[in-house]
Amino acid sequence: MTTLADLDTPAALLDEPRMNRAIARMQQRMDTLGVALRPHVKTAKCVEVARRQREAGARGITVSTLKEASEFFAAGFDDITYAIGLAPHRIGAALDLVRRGCRLKVVVDSLAAASALAAATRRGDTGAASGVSAAARADAGGRLDVLVEIDTDGHRAGISPEAPLLLEVGTVLHAAGLLAGVLTHCGASYGCRSAATLEAMAEQERSRCVRAAERLRAAGLPCPIVSVGSTPTALFARALPGVTEVRAGVYVFYDLVMAGLGVCAPDDIALSVLTTVIGHQPDKGWVLTDGGWMAMSRDRGTQAQPEDQGYGLVCDEAGAVLEGWIVNQANQEHGIVEHRGGAKAGADVQGRFPIGTRLRVLPNHACATAAQHQGYAVVDGAAVKARWPRFSGW
Ligand SMILES: Cc1ncc(COP(=O)(O)O)c(C=O)c1O
Secondary structure, rough: OOOOHHHOEEEEEEEEEHHHHHHHHHHHHHHHHHEOOOOOOOOOHHHHHHHHHHHOOOOOOEEOHHHHHHHHHHHOOOEEEEEEEHHHHHHHHHHHHHHHHOEEEEEEEEEHHHHHHHHHHHOOOOOOOOOOOOOHHHHHHOEEEEEEOOOOOOOOOOOOOOOHHHHHHHHHHHHHHOEEEEEEEOOHHHHOHHHHHHHHHHHHHHHHHHHHHHHHHHOOOOOOEEOOHHHHHHHHOOOOOOOEEOOOHHOOOOOOOHHHHOOOOOHHHEEEEEEEEEEHHHHHHEEEOOOOHHHOOOOOOOOOOOOOOOOOOEEOOOOOOOEEEEEEEEEOOOOOEEEHHHHHHHHHHHHOOOOOEEEEEEEEHHHHHOOOEEEEEEOOOEEEEEEEEEOOOO
């Protein structure tokens, strides 16, 4: 049996029981709310993880790159939403996936993007290797649907639910037979500081997106899909009338940002980085490890939260949180572990963490930390049960 002791460090560890609990929790919550779950697979970018989400009841997946779309499609996932505004130069690649049988949904939030897509599908564009006629799409079982991105929080992209532009974009898409619904992501939920504000943000995300759908319908335009979601709003939503699906992503691993929001506890976090102690600066209370920012990422997502976790929260090799110990500084390949209370609180670092000691570090932002690694060592206790690869690139 392979164990943690056999792994080189730094290594991304995926705690399988924790991940399974997270998948079950989100699926149960969505089942209770009566909506489909379409997980955002950009967190893990791993077929094995997505398979477990599907086995638990997820319907379709969300991706953040066409590379993910293509890799997951090759692995048997054929209902895919690419939830980043579609750039004109990617239309050919998107249509190529459709031609090969993928039920792809793409997102636009401008007249320019909607018109480019409408024109390309009318032409049966040859942006990719081969042309895409409606007949060829039907033969292959593929279908291109377009969702209009709605801005429900002023956080990033999207059209305001009340804007005249919504109906203009909807009309252009419908004329080309492409309009399938609306989509929003309330990223501002990450800035909430209490359960009450998270609940209110979830309701804002829902009500504004549903409002956009109602406006399209009132104008005689079809809007079967109403897609919302982030992990915090998914878990804090009280009810989701009018919503057809929720896209949550980071819940599959959770992370310290989610723990800081009260979405999970630190010991729910399924992703950690295994590191080795390589040195000390006893007078400064420093423990040096081989887990720098290349292993953790540069993400400092907890910096703005009440409890700043530095570059990560330190646990022992078995995954138990070592209260007060964080990766306070990070160079490329060095992590500097310190006690929050400074050198005094962190006395006798050599005795406490001898050279060669292995520590696990919980990440601020699971998507960013996972992206630093080529795959996961899947662990259950000290046993390494499998190695799962992940995708990267675009
Ligand atoms: C468009 C979109 N949908 C869904 C999600 C999932 O959000 P979370 O990772 O908070 O679950 C994201 C995350 O960035 C997103 O950008």
